[in-house]
Amino acid sequence: MTADEAARETTTDVLVVGSGPGGALLAHLLAEAGVDVLLAEKQTTLERSFRGETIAARSVLTLRDLGFEPALREHGFVEMTGIGQWERGRRVMHIDYRRFPIGAVPVDIPQPALIGAFLDAASARPNFTHLAPATLTDLVEEDGRVRGAVLRTGGGRVRVTARLVVGADGRFSKARRLSGLAADIQPMERDFLWFKLPRPDDWGHDGDLVALRDRHLVILPAFPDLLRVGYNLPKRGLADARSQGLEAFKAGITEVAPRLGPLVEEHITSWKDTSFLEIFTARMPVWSRDGLLLVGDASHTCTPILGQGVNLALQDAVYFAPAITRALDEHPGTLPAGVFAEVEAERRAHKDMVTRFQRFQERALAQSTAAGALMRRTRLRAIDRLPFKYRLLDRVLNAPHEMTTKDRHARA
Numbered sequence: 421m422t423a424d425e426a427a428r429e430t431t432t433d434v435l436v437v438g439s440g441p442g443g444a445l446l447a448h449l450l451a452e453a454g455v456d457v458l459l460a461e462k463q464t465t466l467e468r469s470f471r472g473e474t475i476a477a478r479s480v481l482t483l484r485d486l487g488f489e490p491a492l493r494e495h496g497f498v499e500m501t502g503i504g505q506w507e508r509g510r511r512v513m514h515i516d517y518r519r520f521p522i523g524a525v526p527v528d529i530p531q532p533a534l535i536g537a538f539l540d541a542a543s544a545r546p547n548f549t550h551l552a553p554a555t556l557t558d559l560v561e562e563d564g565r566v567r568g569a570v571l572r573t574g575g576g577r578v579r580v581t582a583r584l585v586v587g588a589d590g591r592f593s594k595a596r597r598l599s600g601l602a603a604d605i606q607p608m609e610r611d612f613l614w615f616k617l618p619r620p621d622d623w624g625h626d627g628d629l630v631a632l633r634d635r636h637l638v639i640l641p642a643f644p645d646l647l648r649v650g651y652n653l654p655k656r657g658l659a660d661a662r663s664q665g666l667e668a669f670k671a672g673i674t675e676v677a678p679r680l681g682p683l684v685e686e687h688i689t690s691w692k693d694t695s696f697l698e699i700f701t702a703r704m705p706v707w708s709r710d711g712l713l714l715v716g717d718a719s720h721t722c723t724p725i726l727g728q729g730v731n732l733a734l735q736d737a738v739y740f741a742p743a744i745t746r747a748l749d750e751h752p753g754t755l756p757a758g759v760f761a762e763v764e765a766e767r768r769a770h771k772d773m774v775t776r777f778q779r780f781q782e783r784a785l786a787q788s789t790a791a792g793a794l795m796r797r798t799r800l801r802a803i804d805r806l807p808f809k810y811r812l813l814d815r816v817l818n819a820p821h822e823m824t825t826k827d828r829h830a831r832a
């Protein structure tokens with residue numbers, strides 16, 4: 421439906437705000453379970469600003485299990501074979517994704533393809549409505565409960581009455597701010613600039629993390645024949661980088677990863693070829709109130725390290741969908757926050773583990789002295805030789821591990 425067709429007042433069981441990977445999949449799973457669901461998205465197209473494209477192996481399996489593999493194959497994606505950490509021209513650690521027992525490897529696929537697959541599937545259901553553009557501006561509250569929300573649409577304001585409002589509106593979540601729920605927002609020491617380059621034929625499908633003291637580059641194979649590169653900057657260092665000029669920026673990249681030099685020289689011609697990402701983590705002790713739930717980046721924002729953001733958002737959708745469906749059956753009216761406590765705890769455990777690992781990794785990468793960098797290299801080489809390396813990393817990279825059952829629940 422277009423915004424113009426929207427009534428000024430409308431009612432639904434669940435209003436999902438934000439059609440990123442988390443919100444779009446959740447809306448689809450709810451619609452599939454027969455729930456009346458309205459998905460509100462402020463953007464009119466599926467093109468998002470430069471976003472996460474890596475889907476971790478666990479979510480690759482989940483999507484396979486949910487029947488999305490044919491749609492994703494039809495679009496195409498890049499399978500990642502592994503990731504290596506490089507220092508001073510040498511590989512100090514390597515993870516071969518094919519050696520994990522999980523039976524899938526991470527893939528790179530642009531978000532529009534992923535979200536499009538969810539929306540196509542949901543659109544087949546009469547109980548699913550997608551409203552765009554529709555921006556959350558206010559929550560409707562009564563007696564301390566959230567009863568719905570106000571959306572700004574192309575056709576004016578729409579007041580939506582819902583038994584549950586789900587904030588899936590990302591890292592700068594308006595739903596989170598309006599909810600009044602406490603969030604512990606911690607800036608990381610550094611920010612990131614992202615850009616894409618053509619991938620040379622002989623590059624392979626491994627990702628690389630290349631470190632030079634406290635500077636590093638993340639270089640990932642991207643669909644269809646690209647490299648997605650992230651370059652760390654000092655906190656709020658974008659203005660400084662710009663004032664030093666594009667040539668200095670390109671020289672800095674070449675110094676860290678000489679192999680990228682000719683590509684950067686040819687293909688980065690203006691700052692418009694780059695995207696800035698402010699890195700912070702957001703942790704909330706509570707993700708729900710009566711009538712409101714936060715999922716994905718809105719409830720817990722991670723850093724880009726390990727490419728887990730999309731995985732976490734998709735797993736939130738898969739875990740919460742059956743809990744919401746059950747709660748709608750069991751509770752009349754507004755859903756009480758308590759019904760999500762168990763799932764919230766499971767999801768928080770996963771997200772906290774990822775954040776702990778990311779902070780550990782960020783501290784290691786931020787070593788600015790030669791001694792600190794030497795210690796980092798020594799530690800990584802030691803981890804690389806551990807006989808149980810794959811068992812250890814499997815716990816972090818391929819979580820959550822109880823997914824098979826959850827998937828079945830989600831499909832029930």
Ligand SMILES: Cc1cc2nc3c(=O)[nH]c(=O)nc-3n(C[C@H](O)[C@H](O)[C@H](O)COP(=O)(O)OP(=O)(O)OC[C@H]3O[C@@H](n4cnc5c(N)ncnc54)[C@H](O)[C@@H]3O)c2cc1C
Nearest residue numbers: 438440441442462472555556589590716717727729730733
């Ligand atoms: C540059 C960059 C690189 C990244 N790289 C990776 C990676 O390689 N791998 C990875 O896993 N993760 C990565 N991430 C993180 C990943 O993109 C997110 O973790 C993931 O998209 C979170 O999904 P989500 O559904 O929770 O929220 P989002 O994907 O942020 O979706 C939120 C949606 O809500 C909409 N919205 C926002 N406000 C409103 C409002 N008021 N009303 C209505 N709609 C609203 C937005 O338009 C958006 O569509 C990256 C992020 C960035 C920015």
